[in-house]
Amino acid sequence: MASFLYRVGRGSFRRWPLVIGAWLAVLAVVGGLAAAFSAPASSTFSIPGIPSERAQTLLTERFPSESGGDPQTAPTFTVVIATADSTPLTSAENQEKVARVLDAIRDIPGLAAPTAVGTLGLPAEALDGGDPGDRPWVTAVRAQSDGLIDQTTAAGGDRAQAEKDAATVSPLSPDESVYSVRAGFDTAGTPSAVDVTDEQREALRAVAATGEDLGLEVAYNGPAAQDMGGIGFTSEIIGIVVALIVLAITFGSIAAAGLPIVTAIVGVGIAVLSVHALSGTIEVNDTTPILATMLGLAVAIDYSLFIASRYKHEIRLTDDRSHAAGRAVGTAGSAVVFAGLTVFIALVALTVVGIPFLSVMALAAAGAVVVSVLIALTLLPALFGALKGRAFSGKVPGVTAPDPEDEGVHTAGERFAKAMRAKPWIGLAGGIVVLALLAVPVGSMRLALPSDTTMDRGTPARDASDLLERGFGPGANAPLLAIVDATGIPAADRADAFQTAAGDFRAMDGVANAQVVLTNGDPADPLTADTAQILVYPSTGPTDAATEDLLHTMRDHAGAYTAETGADYGITGLTAIQSDVSERLSDALVPYLAIVVGLAFLLLMLVFRSIVVPLTAALGFLLSVLATLGATVAIFQWGWFGMIEGNPIISFLPIILIGLVFGLAMDYQVFLVSRMREAYSHGESASDAVVHGYKYGARVVSAAAVIMISVFGGFILMDLAFIKTMGFALAAAVFFDAFVVRMVIMPSLMYLIGDRAWWLPRWLDRLLPRVDIEGEKLAAQAPAGEADPAAGREPAPAR
Structure with a gap:
């Protein structure tokens, strides 16, 4: 694989105009398809x-x-009207105010049966016999209740129960301070909630504004009232800015820092536009493009960082930049392919759970990872070719960024590794205790899908559910x-x-x-x-x-x-559907976790030719996942630190988290431990091999983890509570796994185990195929052929 990737990297460098043009053409084509075939995203599960x-x-x-079809997608909505001081809406003044709000509802374009709004569909004669001082909407409420009571008692039913039944289904609360109006759009023009137009949504917002101008509290919810809105760019910009700063410090160059950002933007653009293009043929949940954006940005920047770091080292060894690009892609690129493959497999494995919306989310995220890998292997070296000797120009003042591969260079990672070697028990016990304590809240984790009652306060849907609960009790939101x-x-x-x-x-x-x-x-x-x-x-x-x-x-x-x-x-009913979905997701969690942990063990055993290293890596991954879920429960379910009002954890977060964290954990494991394995196989002691791996891998792994944390953490600033939760969980998972498990627990354990960490039975060693992650089989000299036009000389041998 390393030799093939060498040719890919070298060819992309030499033919940079073709490669860059091809990727821009792909971006343009996918953008055109998205514009032509995209459909509104679904918010159902x-x-x-x-x-x-x-x-x-x-x-x-x-x-x-x-x-009415699927209650999650029906083009219906509910407008809730209330008095701010809980005084009756049935006073003469308030009746007139409510009537004006009802008129505004009837003016919403595309409404089905507008004349039924406020009349409960009762015939005109039923509305003529009311109190002369009552507006029609009050007469309709009283006529409905009286009719239900009379019907029940005429059939021999209990009057007290009949009165209770009538009060339960009445749109006017018992204290007459809250009134709810159900309406919907004509399905001929608006078949489902996703087909509601911006004009109709704006008209609905105008209804609320009309009521507020009159001194009433007016809010709305329901499938047709949901307005996911765009992802926005604040979260992404924050992540990109932090990534740019980290990259600038890592490379000591503004130009080099910008290259992974450019490749990430192109990759995410292609991935997200592809999701929108496919939304016209398959149902895409509105969370899907957000997840693809979060993961695509993070892995695209990280994968380009790994290859660019290796390229910076290789150009110090040869004057032939195309050969250096080939070497970088053949070595670091091999690790990128393996890392991307682990994330891809973990995400695709979600399809075996048999949950359609989760499968679409997983495949979209997996597609973003594939694009990120391909771009890192081809577009990045093409950009090296376009910039030639300017790839690391624009030095950052005060930043030296020495190459850890140089003789005499002692990195902070190396010093930290030697400090841990003195007392490895402290690092091992301390890391395990911290993560175990963080995992304690997992025992009380409750899962649920997003609903109106879990939205942020101040949103129309949450305000409507709060008003309904105030007037009719909490069960009004959970029929x-x-x-x-x-x-x-x-x-x-x-x-x-x-x-x-x-x-x-x-x-x-x-x-x-x-x-x-x-x-x-x-x-x-x-x-x-x-x-x-x-x-x-x-x-x-x-x-x-x-x-x-x-x-x-x-x-x-x-x-x-x-x-x-x-x-x-x-x-x-909606409550039952959401409960069933949450329960199915919860039931799938343990089997999927077993699949992922088993897969982690097999893949790492293949790479590191060891049983102990994969076993400890998989257990460390499990510990980081539990700690992440525990911290998420404490903050987002229990409401610690006041970041958000406590609510159940979104049902699909744990299983998505496991899939993503597995892949990212294996990334860090590969990039850090592969250098340890290389040193050990070249004759260094087990202890010195750990220090060796830290010296060469700690900086790039730390930079990659900080970038991922910043990208994921930026989504905490989004308005939607479940996106905040997802952003926090992914950021916390990266932190725990990279800085606690991979950089403290794993090396401490390897110091204690010593040579036994690399033990593998001979029979198993013969059975397992060999995977050349570090590119040891890569030819020491570039392939013979014509001179490199970019360098102007024949390929030079690598040292």
């Missing part, structure tokens, strides 16, 4: 085969006109919908079966109310109904553990209910 999806399918089949299928029992028994289910639910702990809200039969002939919808309001919110416990209790009761009535039911 669904998994085929989960229990709530089966119930949702039954709902769609039995109630085709009322189901569960039971679909009762009674097709297998006599028609005469079905109505009783429906009521039995509602009664069973009401008797369960944590249920505020449960009632039959709709059947699929002819209203004039109840015996034609074979399926019912039962609306269940929990007494807790959507992210509370008690709500999840209630969902399980309801499902566990299905068997006993079927045995008693012969009917069956399933639970769906």
Whole structure:
């Protein structure tokens, strides 16, 4: 591989106009495809085969006109209107204010049935019999409640329960201070929430502004009201600026510092534009391009840093810069290929979990890694060729940046390694204790998908959910919908079966109310109904553990209910769907972790010809992941340091974190320990080999880790809470793994183990193929051929 990469690097240097032109052409083509075929990103999270999806399918089949399709993608929204001081909205003055807000809602373009807004779809005659002083929206509320109560009591139902049922489904809160209005867009022009236009979103914002001008509190939420917005550039710019500073210090050159930035921007541009281009044919979640950007920037800069560092050394050994570029790509490039391969495999392995949206996210991130590797191997040496002798120009004042490969140079990494050698037990015990303590909060980690209740305060969705909770209780944000299928029992028994289910639910702990809200039969002939919808309001919110416990209790009761009535039911609704997705992701976490740790062991055993080094590396990776999750739980779930209001951790963060951290951990392991392996194989003692690896690898690994931390950490400044969480977790993972595991625990352990760290049974050594990460098989002399036109001389031998 090293010889092939040598030819790639040397060829890219010599034919730099062609290589640079080719990459710019790819960028232009992908940009054109994105402009032509991109579609709005989805904000939904669904998994085929989960229990709530089966119930949702039954709902769609039995109630085709009322189901509204997938509740996560339906083009519907809710506007919540409230008084700031909790006074009744039913006063004459406030009724008029609400009426003006309702008029603003009806003016939203593309609205379905605008005349039904504020009238609950009741006929005109039902609105004529109200109090003369009431506006139509108040009359509609009272008419609906009275009608439900009269209907229940006429059928022999309990009046107290009927009044409770009516209050539960009423759009006006019991204290009359909060009023909610549900509306939606015409599906002929707006098929789903992702098709909502900027004009419609702006009109919705204008509704809130109208209410606020009148002195009311008005907010909105729902699928059609979601506005992800652009990623923005503040986070990326912060990461790039920090990376530029670190690179300038590392190379001592402004020009050299800019090269990895240029390659990263091109690589991320191609990766993210490719995601947008494919969004027209596959469903892309709105988190996918953000993840591709985060990972693409970090690895692209790091991989270019590794190769540029080696190129800086190689040009000191030869006057032939094309040969130096080939050597840099053949040596450091080999490690880059292996490192990129580990990240790629870890991400692609996420597809075996069988979660579609996670697979798309993983493949997009894996694609960004592939592009980053290819650009580091080709575009970077092409830029070396374009700049020729100016690649390391623009010296940074006060920065010497000596080459650690030079004789007599003693680096800070070398001095630190020798200090650890004196008392390795301190580094080993200290590192393990620190990470173990950080991992303690993992035991209380709760997973959930992003929802309105987990958004930042001050956003319309969060304000709407807070107002609903204030007026109707926390369960208003977490309704569960039971679909009762009674097709297998006599028609005469079905109505009783429906009521039995509602009664069973009401008797369960944590249920505020449960009632039959709709059947699929002819209203004039109840015996034609074979399926019912039962609306269940929990007494807790959507992210509370008690709500999840209630969902399980309801499902566990299905068997006993079927045995008693012969009917069956399933639970769906947005809360149930999100809970099922989170549970499936949580169940996949341990198997995926086992796959990744096993893969880490096998790959590192292949590279380092050792059993102990891969084993300790994999265990160190596991420790850094647990510490990262623990720190994330403490800050983002428990709310430590006040960075964010405490909320459950986003469900797919742990499994994404494992995939990414595995690859990045193996990057640092390869770049640091491969130099130790090289020194040991050349006759140095096990102890001196550790110092050798630190001398030559610590600086570039430290710089790479700082760059990744800055790129990931910049995303903490984004407005979305779950992006903050992801940015922090990835930055913390890099810090723990690079500076604690790879630079403290691993070398301390290797000092203590000594020669046994490099032990490998002979039979296994014969079976394993040899991977030349350091390019030892690379020919000592450049391939024979025509002179290098860039250098103007024949290739010179490397020393």
